[in-house]
Amino acid sequence: MYAKLNTLPALLALLAFGSVAHADDTLQSRVDETIRPLMAEHAIAGMAVAITYNGQAHYFNYGVARLDDQQPVSSDTLFEIGSLSKPLTATLAALAQATGKLTLADSAGQHWPELQGSKLEHASLLNLGTYTAGGLPLQFPDNVTDPASMLAYYRQWQPEHIAGTHRRYSNPSIGMLGMLAAKSMGQPFPTVMEGMLFPALGMSHSYIQVPTAQLPRYAFGYSKDNQPLRVTPGMLDAEAYGVKTNARDMLRFVQANLNPAGLNKDLQRAIAMTHTGYYRVGEMTQGLGWERYPYPISLERLQAGNSPAMALESQPATRLAPPESEPSDSLFNKTGSTGGFGAYALFVPSQNLGLVMLANKNYPNSARIKAAHAILNALDKNAAPH
Numbered sequence: 001m002y003a004k005l006n007t008l009p010a011l012l013a014l015l016a017f018g019s020v021a022h023a024d025d026t027l028q029s030r031v032d033e034t035i036r037p038l039m040a041e042h043a044i045a046g047m048a049v050a051i052t053y054n055g056q057a058h059y060f061n062y063g064v065a066r067l068d069d070q071q072p073v074s075s076d077t078l079f080e081i082g083s084l085s086k087p088l089t090a091t092l093a094a095l096a097q098a099t100g101k102l103t104l105a106d107s108a109g110q111h112w113p114e115l116q117g118s119k120l121e122h123a124s125l126l127n128l129g130t131y132t133a134g135g136l137p138l139q140f141p142d143n144v145t146d147p148a149s150m151l152a153y154y155r156q157w158q159p160e161h162i163a164g165t166h167r168r169y170s171n172p173s174i175g176m177l178g179m180l181a182a183k184s185m186g187q188p189f190p191t192v193m194e195g196m197l198f199p200a201l202g203m204s205h206s207y208i209q210v211p212t213a214q215l216p217r218y219a220f221g222y223s224k225d226n227q228p229l230r231v232t233p234g235m236l237d238a239e240a241y242g243v244k245t246n247a248r249d250m251l252r253f254v255q256a257n258l259n260p261a262g263l264n265k266d267l268q269r270a271i272a273m274t275h276t277g278y279y280r281v282g283e284m285t286q287g288l289g290w291e292r293y294p295y296p297i298s299l300e301r302l303q304a305g306n307s308p309a310m311a312l313e314s315q316p317a318t319r320l321a322p323p324e325s326e327p328s329d330s331l332f333n334k335t336g337s338t339g340g341f342g343a344y345a346l347f348v349p350s351q352n353l354g355l356v357m358l359a360n361k362n363y364p365n366s367a368r369i370k371a372a373h374a375i376l377n378a379l380d381k382n383a384a385p386h
Contacts, residue, residue: 221340
């Protein structure tokens with residue numbers, strides 16, 4: 001005779017395992033059918049996709065990190081994330097406020113006395129973080145190559161608009177915020193990011209300067225003709241677009257934004273500040289680093305908010321007074337690019353859902369948004385308005 005077993009718990013466990021396995025297989029197939037055609041269309045060598053859904057992390061890796069040795073992409077492959085660094089820079093600035101080192105209402109001149117007499121002296125740190133200081137450009141001019149020429153540029157710069165009336169997406173703008181936030185903490189920006197913020201967020205393999213021991217994990221980016229590329233150094237590059245990280249760490253950052261309860265209180269307050277809406281720009285609400293939309297959202301509206309016009313042109317902006325706390329149904333997102341890499345992240349707190357897409361090719365934002373929106377639709381039937 002067979003020994004009598006308590007079969008009900010075993011059966012339930014088996015059924016639960018089967019259900020999870022089926023769900024994972026279904027998610028894998030849906031991500032595959034979105035990402036593989038995307039890579040083929042844009043000649044992307046490798047991608048890492050990470051999804052958090054109902055508290056569970058899922059990782060999907062495709063292609064190669066480097067064409068020369070055909071090293072496969074893994075969830076530990078380091079990618080340049082370009083301007084997806086900006087929400088991390090903004091989190092540092094918000095943490096500086098939460099710990100009493102500065103306030104976003106402070107003027108730039110309070111923290112950088114050398115700006116005295118310039119048009120930027122009285123611009124607020126909030127203006128810098130929301131690209132509303134009056135029209136600072138996307139990039140520094142080519143002749144800005146060192147701290148002295150950077151200061152000279154800031155001192156002679158002339159605004160196009162009254163501060164707070166227009167948004168013009170700008171690396172010199174949020175880059176200065178990051179520099180001044182680190183200055184208020186008494187350390188260089190790379191030191192405070194790698195020594196404090198990344199560890200506090202559980203991002204154990206994220207860097208401004210990739211250490212020698214981690215170089216084997218660092219992907220090469222690729223140009224349109226598949227020439228290998230890495231980011232070119234420049235003034236405030238670390239602050240504006242300098243993070244190198246992997247899919248696991250970026251998903252941890254997204255999860256921290258979805259559920260910050262496990263973080264220390266100051267960091268919880270900082271994350272809430274980055275979610276706060278400070279300016280309305282068309283249908284987008286500008287937070288610190290993150291850009292916010294009502295959810296559910298159509299593909300067309302999300303692509304419009306991430307269009308070239310939003311990146312390259314001044315847009316009228318309406319100050320939200322008081323600043324708008326996070327509505328119950330919102331989608332947060334941010335794109336990022338360097339010469340050879342393209343990144344995108346989004347999260348929807350009401351659905352406990354987040355997505356990270358890292359690629360070693362700078363492919364169009366519209367294609368990133370389309371792919372992410374398709375995956376979002378697959379996970380949440382309410383993702384797109386009817």
